[in-house]
Amino acid sequence: MVQAPAASPSKKRRWRPSGQMMLFLLVLISMPLLSYRFLAETRVFMIEGQSQAQSQLAQGVVTLFQGREDLLKELPYLDSQQVVFSHPLSQAVKVDGYTGEWLDFQLFANHFGSGDGEDGYSLLLGEYQDRIYGLVRIQDNVTVLRQPGNRKLDMSDHLRLSLPDRNGNERKLLIVATKPGRMEVWYVKDDWSTPMYNHPSSTFIIQAVMRPLVSGYLVEFTLPRYFLNSRQEFGLAVADVDSEEGEMRHLKTLVNSETNIESHYNLLAMRSPEANKILASLDRANSQIIIYDKHARVRASVGKLSTEVQESLEVTGPLGQVQAWLNIALDWFVAIPAYLSSGQEASQEREVLNQALDNEFASGRWHRNPGEEVLAVAAPITDQEGALLGVVMIKQSTAQILKLQRQAMENITLVSFTTMVVILLVLLAFSWRQAYRVQRLGREAQQIVDPSGRLRSDHLQSEVGSGDEIGALARSFSDVVERLHEHQQFMSTMPRTLRHEINNPLNATMTSLENLQRHGVEVEQQRYLAIAQRGLVKISAIVEKLADAANLEEALKEDELEALNLAYLVETYVNHQQRQVPGQLPDVVFSCDDQQVAVAGVDYRIEQLLDKLLDNARDFRDADTSIVVRLYQQQMYCYLEVENQGPPIPAAMQGNLFASMVSGRKGGSGQAHFGLGLYVVRMIALYHGGEVTAHNLINPDAVLFRVRLPLLLV
């Protein structure tokens, strides 16, 4: 029967730690991303809701103004007076002769005069808070400036302003330039030539600036709203004075703004107070409601869009610094939408307005800056018959929503960042602790084995009580150590056990042979008895050697170190070893330059060490070669070398040459060898605080054993 092969464990898909870490980091990173997606969806939802609310509000406002022709269709007194519309300005105009603030209203300019390129001018009026602003472009081939010191004010080009006060008295103001730039404003008498005072009016109250143009000049002025009476009447005339070479200057043309003969005043059409009152209750932050009449003139407005761009967070302390860095990262992360310039924005707004003026409901959205989107809806206001009266436009900024979204983003980013940092720190601490535990386990695992490769303990102490994987690993390893220790114990006690177990039968056999011999054995059988006895003595010797080697470490503890002259000891020993045969090389040659080499040692252990080294050298030396024994001192040590010519130590044996039961001898030598000799050498060297090393030499091939022992310092 054929069995299906078992699934190989190696084929199991396992997550490696790096993969697990990547997965964890992905989950960690996805949290703020998901939060961002949630916020983005919330923003869209809120803006849609805001847009719908805005549409409903527009419908509500339309309802309020439905049929209110009195507010929108015509203004009072319009039958007899020319209306000049004052445009609401979004900010104060800087009176400097430049027209940047007026760009949005240029189409609404009122033109006066002939319009043939001479003696005409255009007028734009605007209001912001409690001041009236005006921009006058005058067509004039020759601009004549006032001569300073000339008492007659009408001898140069100038503007005349007629402003009836609340009591019906007329104030006459003459605005004249002595040079381009700041103009003089004079109160004049009825002849428009003689100043009422010796000096012009304070430029603080009424300001005017003149700037020459190619075909004339431009005057920008401002005056307080309280200069107007309750009917908001005013008159403006431009006087063109020509001065030909050598001729007196004289008033050439006077162009008035009024067209009606009955009144030389215009009526300044400003926002309807009534309509403003209606809208006042609808004032909301970041939104603007504007009521246009059918001529697209603003009749009422309330509220304003946020003009603040992005609030910059105050950087205080390290956390603030971190927050600032996070904001930079957030700006990089969140795509900045395309946004419109102010001109483009006005055009967009005009488009929505025009659509509404076509009696259609209109809406539009655009970004006015990176952090602000404008939602605009415009709804037509009609009378009972459905005729267009005006338009209500509601503009609302999403700045608040975007600001809240950004704050939420910042909070999420900060919280996510802090959380990630905390998690990373926790992970780092956890990893460090795990690494420390593994290192500690590794250190103990290394230290549990002594230099001779034997286990010092039968168990591990580190981490075995831990309940996690490292604890399980430590316990497994401790079990292995325990088993190895048991095996080591068995191996170390084995010779003794062997001796115990063998000695009894050996003794029984030997005593039996002895009794047999005593009882009388025939002469022919005596030799067999002797052979049996010799064999038993060999067995006894083997057991004894094994037991001695096994007990060596404990036996060494019984020995006491004493001062020895190693030179004398080795020389005596070598002399007693000589087995020289006449005509042959000496068996052992000793070389030492010193008479005295003092060491702390046990003489018969050093003798035992020499026995083993010379036995080894004799077994492996080439025939007819001498063994060389050297002794020399170097620094704090003496070196005892035993060198024999012969085959090198195989590389495979070099790692465990001095271990117990390791022998390089080939079988059939006739003597029992258990590979204990070099082990005994190493144990004795270690006991004397030294070490033994083996070296292969070349030319000729030889093996050198070097025992290093510390010198005895007297």
Add this chain to the structure above:
Amino acid sequence: MAKHIVIVEDDADQRENYQVALEQRGYQVTAFASKESAQEGLMSIKPDLVILDIIMQDNIDAGFQLCSDILKRYPHIPVLFLTERVEEIDRIIGLRMGAWDYQPKPVSLGFLAEKVATLLRLSDIRDAPQDLEQNVRQVGALNLLEESRLAQWHGQDIEGLTLTEFRMLEALTRRPGHIVTYDVLAQATHQHYVSNNTISTHIRNIKRKIKKLDKAFDAIKSEYGLGYRWTE
């Protein structure tokens, strides 16, 4: 009247060999196979000498326990441990319990008989010292009392000298100034196999015991790689 020797040995073969060898030398021998049977038998016997194995059956200290019992009952009886337990610590324990000697296995029966005879002679000397005629050999400050197997240094008894150590001292001092090789010393122990290391250990013990009497003792010189020499 023949001396009465009790042997306690759980191995039947060895027990029989000891018994035969000693009976052939004129001793009365009673052998027991266990601690319990020996305890029972010794209730009715007062032997002149007891030979004890230590490990018997499953009891690894049976010999020690039996020795303690016998010496409580008969404090002056010579006790000889004959055992396979050869560690130094076992030897120390046995001698401290009051045993007269400690002989590791394997043992030569001739050596065992000589040891038994020596111990009995020592026991007789202790009981009636005036009756013994001593043959004393003097080597310098060393006196060797051949009959009692005792040695003296400057007239003082060398305490605790074993029979093996006495025989080694004898061999060493036979020709003072001459080297006595390891082989000769090994023969003096009457053991089947004795390593150089074992001989060196015996010599170390002899030196220690004499140095207890004379710290300056330095008469035994090592002839490294060959043997020892008495130099006094």
